[in-house]
Amino acid sequence: MYRAAVIGLGRMGSTFDDEITSGGAIFxxxxxxxxxxxxxxxxxxxxxxxxxxxxxIFADRWGLDKEHIYSDYREMLTAExxxxxxxxxxxxxxxxxxxxxxxxxxxxxxxxxxxxxxxAEADAIIELSxxxxxxxxxxxxRRHSPFLTEARRMxxxxxLGEILQITAYTECYISHNGxxxxxxxxxxxxxxxxxxxxxxxSDEEAAGEEDLQGNGYLAFxxxxxxxxxxxxxxxxxxxxxxxxxxxxxxxxxxxAETQYYRWVPGGLRDEGLPARxxxxxxxxxxxxxxxxxxxxxNAIETGSDPRCSAEDGRKALEIAIAMRxxxxxxxxxxxxxxxxxxLRILSVEIGGDAVPARVRRLQQEPVVA
Amino acid sequence: xSESTYRAAVIGLGRMGSTFDDEIKQGGQFFxxxxxxxxxxxxxxxxxxxxxxxxxxxxxIFAERWGLEDRQIYADYREMLEAExxxFVSMCTTARLRAAIxxxxxxxxxxxxxxxxxxxxxxAEADEVIELAxxxxxxxxxxxxRRYNVFFTEARRMxxxxxLGELLQITAYTQCNLSSNGxxxxxxxxxxxxxxxxxxxxxxxSDEKADADEDLMGNGYMAFxxxxxxxxxxxxxxxxxxxxxxxxxxxxxxxxxxxMETQYYRWVPGGPRGRNLPARxxxxxxxxxxxxxxxxxxxxxxxxxxxxPPRCSDEDGRKALEIAIAMRxxxxxxxxxxxxxLPDRSLRLLSSEIAQDAVPARIRRLKGRWx
Numbered sequence: 001m002y003r004a005a006v007i008g009l010g011r012m013g014s015t016f017d018d019e020i021t022s023g024g025a026i027f028x029x030x031x032x033x034x035x036x037x038x039x040x041x042x043x044x045x046x047x048x049x050x051x052x053x054x055x056x057i058f059a060d061r062w063g064l065d066k067e068h069i070y071s072d073y074r075e076m077l078t079a080e081x082x083x084x085x086x087x088x089x090x091x092x093x094x095x096x097x098x099x100x101x102x103x104x105x106x107x108x109x110x111x112x113x114x115x116x117x118x119x120a121e122a123d124a125i126i127e128l129s130x131x132x133x134x135x136x137x138x139x140x141x142r143r144h145s146p147f148l149t150e151a152r153r154m155x156x157x158x159x160l161g162e163i164l165q166i167t168a169y170t171e172c173y174i175s176h177n178g179x180x181x182x183x184x185x186x187x188x189x190x191x192x193x194x195x196x197x198x199x200x201x202s203d204e205e206a207a208g209e210e211d212l213q214g215n216g217y218l219a220f221x222x223x224x225x226x227x228x229x230x231x232x233x234x235x236x237x238x239x240x241x242x243x244x245x246x247x248x249x250x251x252x253x254x255x256a257e258t259q260y261y262r263w264v265p266g267g268l269r270d271e272g273l274p275a276r277x278x279x280x281x282x283x284x285x286x287x288x289x290x291x292x293x294x295x296x297x298n299a300i301e302t303g304s305d306p307r308c309s310a311e312d313g314r315k316a317l318e319i320a321i322a323m324r325x326x327x328x329x330x331x332x333x334x335x336x337x338x339x340x341x342x343l344r345i346l347s348v349e350i351g352g353d354a355v356p357a358r359v360r361r362l363q364q365e366p367v368v369a
Numbered sequence: 370x371s372e373s374t375y376r377a378a379v380i381g382l383g384r385m386g387s388t389f390d391d392e393i394k395q396g397g398q399f400f401x402x403x404x405x406x407x408x409x410x411x412x413x414x415x416x417x418x419x420x421x422x423x424x425x426x427x428x429x430i431f432a433e434r435w436g437l438e439d440r441q442i443y444a445d446y447r448e449m450l451e452a453e454x455x456x457f458v459s460m461c462t463t464a465r466l467r468a469a470i471x472x473x474x475x476x477x478x479x480x481x482x483x484x485x486x487x488x489x490x491x492x493a494e495a496d497e498v499i500e501l502a503x504x505x506x507x508x509x510x511x512x513x514x515r516r517y518n519v520f521f522t523e524a525r526r527m528x529x530x531x532x533l534g535e536l537l538q539i540t541a542y543t544q545c546n547l548s549s550n551g552x553x554x555x556x557x558x559x560x561x562x563x564x565x566x567x568x569x570x571x572x573x574x575s576d577e578k579a580d581a582d583e584d585l586m587g588n589g590y591m592a593f594x595x596x597x598x599x600x601x602x603x604x605x606x607x608x609x610x611x612x613x614x615x616x617x618x619x620x621x622x623x624x625x626x627x628x629m630e631t632q633y634y635r636w637v638p639g640g641p642r643g644r645n646l647p648a649r650x651x652x653x654x655x656x657x658x659x660x661x662x663x664x665x666x667x668x669x670x671x672x673x674x675x676x677x678p679p680r681c682s683d684e685d686g687r688k689a690l691e692i693a694i695a696m697r698x699x700x701x702x703x704x705x706x707x708x709x710x711l712p713d714r715s716l717r718l719l720s721s722e723i724a725q726d727a728v729p730a731r732i733r734r735l736k737g738r739w740x
Contacts, residue, residue, distance in 0.1 A: 022641050164607045197570045217590050227600045234537045234618035235647045245607035253646055261608055268627050274608045331706025
């Protein structure tokens, strides 16, 4: 059993699962505390949060004694010596806390997204974690969706033929939930982005560092092309469309439906018709958070990379930043990697982070729609 | 509407001029009659009076098929224009000669032209034809036929009546060369969106192809003046053949599998956190489904009477060409956003249909040499 602790005892650290009323995009347990409680590999031993109220709710909810709740996470790291630590604070402090956790000797980190605000922060963390042999999983949880993992398996086994296109309709701020959207595109395509073109919501927003909406065209090194619409998507909420020469998988309505198409004989001039077939489900589906923990335990024990690694987290951020650079440069194609490592996006979730997101939400003042 | 029957002639007696409809076995993308001669034969407004083609074999087939006398078939279209004085003339030759033939037809006094796509090869040719047609009051309809297809006209009606809410996005998966069938793809995007493209970004299939004037495949991102954004994939589309996806705040219409299926989505209550779900509803068909060729004729007859532009006008044909050329310019300039209109009017795209045009397309197709 690995000793697990959570830093940041708000929504994702503790109570997010309570908001979810239907499966598809995620299966429960999903967020950090309930996953550590349910996993056969972990024991939830401690939590840390600056806000006493959050700590009290956490202790009560997950059956921890008050002595295991800390207001200073550094104190918690020293006193509890966790093997696995979750970083569920505002993204503003993510990089600093990850560094401190690595120095404190944790074996693995399960970090919320976005990984960091700046590329330089991401570089430093990745270098430090590699040197210390610490596995970092970024919680771009669609990599643990049974539908999307199956779609990727179909792509890798050739069932979709040669992959040509990935399209995402994902209204979001490109650092905040854009982390999910961009990472999912990379995961499904199984390639790296060589260059991008981007258009942001406005010139003013593109010139600033605040998180923002935008669209992008992505050129992958395996020849696939991607289009992401993160500007408002209206009646097409959170959709991924993976198109190959032989087959196609569409994930619709925020993961609530997944469609599979392949060719059948017929068509206008007997050129064949794409027809919908049942989407092949895997034999078992586990809670999304349990899958992350299994993956991290495997990383600890074998040295493998987590399915969504710190490197993946950095790439999602770098693609978002490059899309913004494209707009800043008047609509120019921008090659990756981005040379200026000081570039950053202030993920929208850090707005108003003096008050915990859970409390803001209860006050019906969500930062993000 | 005029009571008279218009005299119609076809220039270029090959596939689109004469026998294309024979290749089509299923409705959806097309409703018959579709191509030029069968449409003139079927329309109550027109009488097919002549044809012109430099290839004698094409003329002979045309005469037999459409019941014309040999004397009504001409090798030289100029001779035909002079002798037959048609009101309507169809331009179904290779695109190489389209601009020159249109100019001759306008000068010969025709009332209306039904032109195959692409409209012209260069922007300068398009400018010249449009200016001449305007000065002579000649209506030109470009045969970007999806504007006359019931599913697309119904989608457009839904947009205009607000059924789809505010339009946000048009996506096209349309494997094509950007001038040849790209004319269709780009024009359909513009038609559905109901706006003009202000700027584009484009990536072509290769640097070499982008540098040349030959027709080519490519992808593009389009910024419309009404705020809609477009994504066009003209490079290979695999299991997503010819698809248009029109997305608004309140509704969505998807045309799939080369028009053989059309889907309509709107919101219903439910969804994670009660944010509602897009659900598929029956696509609303109108009470009558127009045959596509006769709908073009109907449109042109009204243009002759009223002076209004056709639903797919010469201006629309020029815009589709200009967008395709701008996408290529974007690639040529290293991947840069390109504003429209383009200042260099000498730019051109040699539509892939003009390759090997010494041999009629129908014959190339029969010989299995059609790509």
